[in-house]
Amino acid sequence: LAHRGTLYGGCRVLGGSRGEVLEFGGVSGQWGRFPVWNACCESVLSFRVRTHSADGLLLYLDDEGFCDFLELLLLHGKLRLRFSIFCAEPAEVSSRVAVSDGHWHAVRVKRDWRNTSLEVDGKMEGWAEVKSKRKDMTVFSHTFMGGISPELHASPLRLTSPGVRDHASFAGWLTGVTVNGSVAVLEGSEGVTVGDRCGPAHVCQNGGVCSVVEMRAVCDCTNTGYKGNDCSEGKALPKPYLVTL
Structure with a gap:
């Protein structure tokens, strides 16, 4: 790591x-x-x-x-x-x-x-x-x-x-x-x-992109087909869906 x-x-x-x-x-x-x-x-x-x-x-x-x-x-x-x-x-x-x-x-x-x-x-x-x-x-x-x-x-x-x-x-x-x-x-x-936080242990699933914003990790679930804090829930919204952990 x-x-x-x-x-x-x-x-x-x-x-x-x-x-x-x-x-x-x-x-x-x-x-x-x-x-x-x-x-x-x-x-x-x-x-x-x-x-x-x-x-x-x-x-x-x-x-x-x-x-x-x-x-x-x-x-x-x-x-x-x-x-x-x-x-x-x-x-x-x-x-x-x-x-x-x-x-x-x-x-x-x-x-x-x-x-x-x-x-x-x-x-x-x-x-x-x-x-x-x-x-x-x-x-x-x-x-x-x-x-x-x-x-x-x-x-x-x-x-x-x-x-x-x-x-x-x-x-x-x-x-x-x-x-x-x-x-x-x-x-x-x-x-x-x-x-x-965005190393191998990061929480973004299903291809979500992790980044650190204001010292917190966020998952961008755009184009993954999922949503939620870690891109693990349901289907993605039709527009870019950015969540903060």
Whole structure:
């Protein structure tokens, strides 16, 4: 795959462009590390995901072995968000829609003190409230996506939710990771390939032409006989049909 950014000891460090795609092979020991997300109070983390896999770890962060954590999983093709504050019973919210159909989906995790909500493709999938004595979440760890590092696997006492080690690594593609609208830069990775959004992993099907417009990929379905976000639906409109992913 074509890539931007610099390779340091197996870790590609990006400039933060939303045009780049991270490809995860689902192998053991893979991980992508982003800066600490200050998810204590009111904050939003967003990204786009594409996968054919039914299960895998998408997101994990915690207070390094004390009480607070947040994890987002693929479970039977749907998303499951689980979190805790101040060692309270973890709260959970799951998506009603599946995201393992091979199409790009926009995911939004919103922290609001004791509450956390989950959106998929602009629609609220649900929210949950943790019954904790403290209302703000403490975060010390980096934000891990696609898996956690072997060092953490080998040190369960550093993990607030040690069960995260039992989840399969994510297989698929992630792009457009942002916190409160600002691009989150990948600080390090292992087993992750960095490519352009319109590289071999692009989503345009049936001969649709992919291009990056305003840092987003768009599919031109003209003359393909199809329409939709990725030129996979029905018949094309009689005039040029340009859609934004």
